[in-house]
Amino acid sequence: MKSTSAIIVAAGSGTRMKSSVPKPFLTLDNNTILYHTIQRFLPVADISEIIIVTSSQLLASEYLRVSIPKSAPIPIRTIAGGKRRQDSVFNGLQTVNPDSTIVCIHDGVRPFIDPGTIARTIELCDQYDGAIVAVPSTNTLKEIQDQRIVKTIDRDIIWQAQTPQTFRKDILINAYKQAFRAKVTGTDDASFVEQIGGRIAIVAGGPQNIKITSQHDLLIAQLLLEEGAR
Ligand code: C5P
Numbered sequence: 001m002k003s004t005s006a007i008i009v010a011a012g013s014g015t016r017m018k019s020s021v022p023k024p025f026l027t028l029d030n031n032t033i034l035y036h037t038i039q040r041f042l043p044v045a046d047i048s049e050i051i052i053v054t055s056s057q058l059l060a061s062e063y064l065r066v067s068i069p070k071s072a073p074i075p076i077r078t079i080a081g082g083k084r085r086q087d088s089v090f091n092g093l094q095t096v097n098p099d100s101t102i103v104c105i106h107d108g109v110r111p112f113i114d115p116g117t118i119a120r121t122i123e124l125c126d127q128y129d130g131a132i133v134a135v136p137s138t139n140t141l142k143e144i145q146d147q148r149i150v151k152t153i154d155r156d157i158i159w160q161a162q163t164p165q166t167f168r169k170d171i172l173i174n175a176y177k178q179a180f181r182a183k184v185t186g187t188d189d190a191s192f193v194e195q196i197g198g199r200i201a202i203v204a205g206g207p208q209n210i211k212i213t214s215q216h217d218l219l220i221a222q223l224l225l226e227e228g229a230r
Contacts, residue, residue: 002046004122004166005100007092010034010067010108011055011081023212024054024108025063029225033212034067036111042072043115046122047104049075049097053088054108056080086186090176096169104166105189112208112224113164120203121166129198130167132190133205134159162205165189171198 012022019026024034034052041047050072058064059080068076079095081088089105096103102125104118117133124131137158143151165188167175175192186192190200212221 001048002102002122002125003048003097003100004044004046004102004104005096005169006041006044006047006050006104006106006118006164007053007089007096008034008037008041008050008106008108009053009081009085009088009092010037011053011085011088012058012108021063022055022058025058025067026212026218028111028218028221032063032067033111033221034064034108035069037106037108037113038067038069038072038076040111040113040115041106041118042069042074044118044122046102046119047074048100049077051092051095052076052078052108053081053092054078084185086176086179086189086192089189090180093173093176101169102166103169103172104164106164107162107211109212110163110209111212111221112210114206114208117203117205117209118164118166121164124201124203125166125168128201129171130165130190130193131201131203132165132188133162133209134202135162135205135207135209136160159202161188161190162209162211163188167193167198167200171196 010024012024025032121131137155140155141153142149175196178196179192
């Protein structure tokens with residue numbers, strides 16, 4: 001057993017869809033998106049605790065209460081997040097069980113991650129400093145300045161980072177401390193570990209691991225559930 005803490009970020013502090021409900025708490029098949037996300041982590045043998053990071057205003061909310069499965073086999077704790085995603089993760093890192101040697105970070109709004117893929121990222125921490133889920137880019141990317149193309153980037157070497165992103169705990173904490181010292185803002189955890197020279201492996205993600213950030217994504221999520229992604 002590799003004692004792993006899972007941090008699920010669900011601050012819901014970003015833009016809202018049509019409804020006033022923060023995205024991780026929108027309903028999908030009678031449960032919140034966050035509820036579905038948590039379910040994906042429960043079958044992973046190496047995960048010994050789940051830390052849900054949400055905004056302080058939501059900590060005592062009904063949204064959060066109904067999102068936590070009632071009889072989970074491992075502890076599920078809830079804590080307050082911060083202004084940026086990285087502040088939320090950093091708060092989570094402060095409360096990780098001291099026995100954990102690995103930390104797995106996941107977006108609360110990616111409810112279709114396959115438990116086997118989560119387990120694979122944990123396994124790879126034996127050989128690497130971390131492992132993240134990513135998908136090859138299907139679009140050609142352009143670098144632009146002032147609305148004009150300055151460069152075309154070879155699609156064959158471009159992958160899009162997703163979550164989970166899993167790291168050896170000590171390395172991840174060092175990377176976060178360094179990022180805060182250097183006042184670096186990043187949108188994914190791997191970027192901080194890269195900056196301290198960490199070696200990070202890629203696990204190819206499936207097409208279902210979508211991040212629900214728009215009304216369009218929510219419609220796709222409903223279709224995926226109907227197709228049996230639950
Ligand atoms: O904003 P972004 O799309 O990167 O959000 C990805 C995930 O990070 C979402 O699950 C969101 O709830 C979470 N997040 C957070 N704390 C923030 C901002 C985003 O937990 N301050």
